[in-house]
Amino acid sequence: MATYHIETYGCSSNRGESREIERALRDGGHRPAERPEDADVAILNTCTVVEKTERNMLRRAEELAEETADLVVTGCMALAQGDLFAEAGIDAEILHWDEVPTYALNGECPTTTPDAEPVLDGVVGILPIARGCMSNCSYCITKFATGRVDSPPVEENVEKARALVHAGAKEIRVTGQDTGVYGWDTGDRKLPELLDRICDIDGEFRVRLGMANPGGIHGIHEELADVFAANPKLYNFIHAPVQSGSDDVLEDMRRQHRVDKFREVVAAFDDRLEHWTLSTDFIVGFPTEDDADHVRSMDLLAEVRPEKINVTRFSKRPGTDAADMKGLGGTVKKERSKAMSELKMTVVGEAYESMVGDEFQVLVVEEGTGDSVKCRDSAYRQIIVQNAAERGVEVGDVLDVTVTGHNTVYAFGEPTDGDRAADDATDSAPTTA
Missing domain, CATH: 3.40.50.12160 (Methylthiotransferase, N-terminal domain)
Structure with a gap:
């Protein structure tokens, strides 16, 4: 631990x-x-x-x-x-x-709360759809705490989502150790059906799918991409952690996918969605990673150009098989981590730079620093609106913004004149008895 x-x-x-x-x-x-x-x-x-x-x-x-x-x-x-x-x-x-x-979690799966019950935090509803995973990664300690996947019925999760919407949720975050394997324990790949059913709930809200390992969603990736394309309530966003661009390292990690499967998942979403965000993770400095393996990871990052990238420097977890492997020197890991982090900032910065000058509809999801709010566009990219109180912008609002700048990992937006003009017109319109 x-x-x-x-x-x-x-x-x-x-x-x-x-x-x-x-x-x-x-x-x-x-x-x-x-x-x-x-x-x-x-x-x-x-x-x-x-x-x-x-x-x-x-x-x-x-x-x-x-x-x-x-x-x-x-x-x-x-x-x-x-x-x-x-x-x-x-x-x-x-x-x-x-x-x-x-x-800091070293590429391990996230965990849900012990009782795996939904939580409403402001206008964000957290919906754990299952507990556990189907993986056996050599570096992960989480699996010892969570065990194999246990998937409640679709209808049960839909009712929990409906309760969150009725309680005021404007954004539902579908979470789990690996959302892509939801239903594997019952012999039925249920994630596309579940997302479809949640999007059918009456109300104005958005849905974000949490982490899904490439090995978990490969096989349903075509169907899943179709569900995203058909449901505007779904953020066009997936978090599929590849962890390495080397098949040899992925085998040593005991990951359930290889690089080609990851590419096929990405290609399915590229084919169906005009604008979407790929989030992925890389573990740098795994004990068996050599220079060529590191170059393959760098090349894969440059090729697929994710808009959100988590770079983790490998560290041993007591009790895991990877902890018994002869590790790389700290200097090697630091140099590789630095190189990948620099490439990450270039790739992400270019993605946000490309947004400058364009207009997006966003959902205000939470308060930011000072008098600012954090918003998400349809691809779950973060856009900050400053002077929110002065502009009458509140958490839960939906508004159009023009991106005016960025800070590499998020953008800055200004509410459009059309929004303010519409508000002014509403305020000054005559009323009838």
Whole structure:
């Protein structure tokens, strides 16, 4: 079981994000370490209010990098001035806060709550559709806690989704260790049917499908892509973690897919959807990964160009088969992780840059930092609207925005004049008795 240490600086928003990180890590079987030097990963959630604060953040990051094997820096300074850490010679992974749990979880499957019951958080409904997985990955410890997949009937999950909508959910997140294997234990691949049925529920809401391993959805990927194309309520988004571009490494990881299967999944969605987001994960520095394997992973990332990429530096989990393998040196893993992270930022930055100047309809899903809100377009890309209160924009609203800029991993949007004009016209229209 892995350990973590987290330090948070700055505003209440940063503290809230750190709580979300901790919740995800604990759900994944991780536990806090008493001291940074006892942790497998240290997480520094930064602030960047004034120059003195920046110097303090750099100094603390340098200290943590010396005390721990793996340092992650997130928060405001990481996103606004992430290059300062590299310029200072600090070896750290620079991530948006919601990428931190996936990175720290070492490519392992997420876990659901023990009772696997739905939860409404603001306007976001969390719907665990099953517990457990069908994989036996050599590096994953989660499988020991969750066991094989156990899939409740479709109707039961549909009723839970309906209850979330009636309770005010505007976004339903369908979750599980591996959503793609929903129904395998009963001999029926039920995920396409379940998504169809959830989208048939009356109401205005969106649905996001959670992590589905390529091996789990391959075989239903054509049908699944058809369901996405037919249902506008579904975000055009899939999270299919490939983990490596090398079939040899995938075999050593005991993954249930090979690279060609991953490509076939991507091709099915490319064929049916004009705009969609591919999210995927890579584990860098697996014990049997050689230079050629790493190049294959880099080439695959450059080829498929996902819009969301999680890069994880491999670390051993006690009790797993991979923990007994002779590992690569820390320097090798760091160099490969740095190279892939740089390519990731280029690929993701280009994707968000291509959005600038275009108009998108978005759902406001949660409050952001200060007077801002976080929105999602139809492909689940994050667009930040600032000065939300001044504009009368609230969580749960649907509005059109024009993308005016980006910060590599998310975009900035301005509500269109058409929206404001329509609101003004409504406010000034005469009423009749």
